[in-house]
Amino acid sequence: MLTAGARIPGHPPPRRVIAVGGGKGGVGKTVVAANLAVALAQRGRCVTLVDADFGAANLHTLFGIDRPGPGLGGLLSGHARTVAEVLCRTSVPGVTLLPGLGAVPGSANFNHGQKQKLLAAVRAAGGDVVVIDVGAGIAFNTLDFFLLADQQLVVLTPQMTSIQNAYAFLKAALHRHVERSVLQVHAMTLADEARAPAVEPVAVWLARTSREDPAAAARARAALGRLAVRVVGNNVFHDKDRAVVHSVCRMFRDYLGAPVDVLGVLRASRRVHDSINHRRPFLLEDAMDDNSRAFHSMAEALLSLDAEELRPAADGEGAHQEEPDENAAPRPGGSQAPAPGAAG
Template identity: 45%
Template structure:
């Protein structure tokens, strides 16, 4: 049951499931995936709000066929309005949009603005909050990756996309580990361990160095990694070789970053998708063929884990074993 009393609403974290969609590189399909995934999740009965967090280069509203949103993130950033008041209805049943901003300078929101935005995102009503992230690995992006319960990493089989997706996740994992250190002392211990290990590629090496200094912090970080709730979406794939390339990257993520990252959707390079962008109508509203099937599967996988337990286990380690949630993701 959702809390209905306004007091309960303000003090409790809303149980809405937070899903970040990122990928490091620009133009790989993050917004196409976000918009269609929002529709696929809503079709399963959830109320979805998708937020355009591509600060400075917002265009998610265009994908939904909304030419000029009347309200959006800029209103929240400029004025003392509630984030929930800046939503726009879309033509997709059950999907609301918080349109982004392309105003000059907005990409550099202050730390204080970011904190306020994150706290409002946590309190948004609804079942699922999807965050469509921009390209790059600035802290403004990585902190939203950390905030989320689940992460969708979109990549294409092109070398530049693979490189960026990997460095995006690596930066995100390092940032999350940093944020898991609670005290000045823990942050110092972590910084010493990071300085000591030469190979920052391998999280296992860092965890070993950390365990020698602070077993408590090492355990917390290992739990964080095991429950990092990440899934890979391979986009614009053309053939079996492309599928293999995406598979190799998913394995590399698992082996080096120590986070389970099963492939949950493989979307073919398709004229239907290109046309849907130009027509400003998400392809899932038209049925969508094979790509729609993949996105529906992804939607189901993302709705499978119990997020309350995931939040608990990510911080404290699971009574039920750390691989529990990722394996649910893998098979859902």
């Protein structure tokens, strides 16, 4: 049994949760999560790194760990009762791993109750900073771990496919955030979603709702304003690709109606590539380069944001609340508030 590192003497920094997503597989989410955790730990923070890539967990490999133990899977199977029992020490001072589910067939298909258990485990993970490596795709099981965080990072590369998937991912996440946290559409069922037409951009929905239900639109704006979404451009070969990352970010902001800024841009680099097979985050190497400088400045920028201010109010407007079971049977009569974009 292991407790997530000792606190730094003096005033403890506020606890914050950072999620790293992006929609597309292979864009560098795990590389970003692992090296960001190292950069934060090098700033004296106790970091708990959560592997929430269900079905494809491999954060432990990046830290050279062969047997990470039962991890989150142990909590689901009942082999462990507390998060502390399944935390796994890494060789990096200040970084503790909460391993994922393991590659057991079917393990990624957990039900609503199991998801609640996993979300609660992540919330209960100790440390000054929790960094969640979120898997690819836009399944609710993925989005909910992304939205659990105080600060959301979207990793993308300057390629059409990555930009498309990042946009779809962010749009799905914002819709879920608005539906669940703002309109409190607790009884929306999978069947309802299957019947709903394709969702419209959040900005369009906001403009329409401002006319139809100004109070709901105001609540939506407030909640969206509290999301702290930052884009990390990865695998950039040319300087002109940096400009692409910035213009994509502007496009996201305009279409989605939510504050989205660039946190940093990382170059395609042999060192990063080789660090995977060396099973050691590249930031642990002594030599500085553009990417290590970018990671340090991203860590500084994230820590400079006030996590307490970003955290949703305890009155239920936010990601920390108990959420509805989307697999639940429809309510008799089924009168539900419309989901953003589900109408018109």
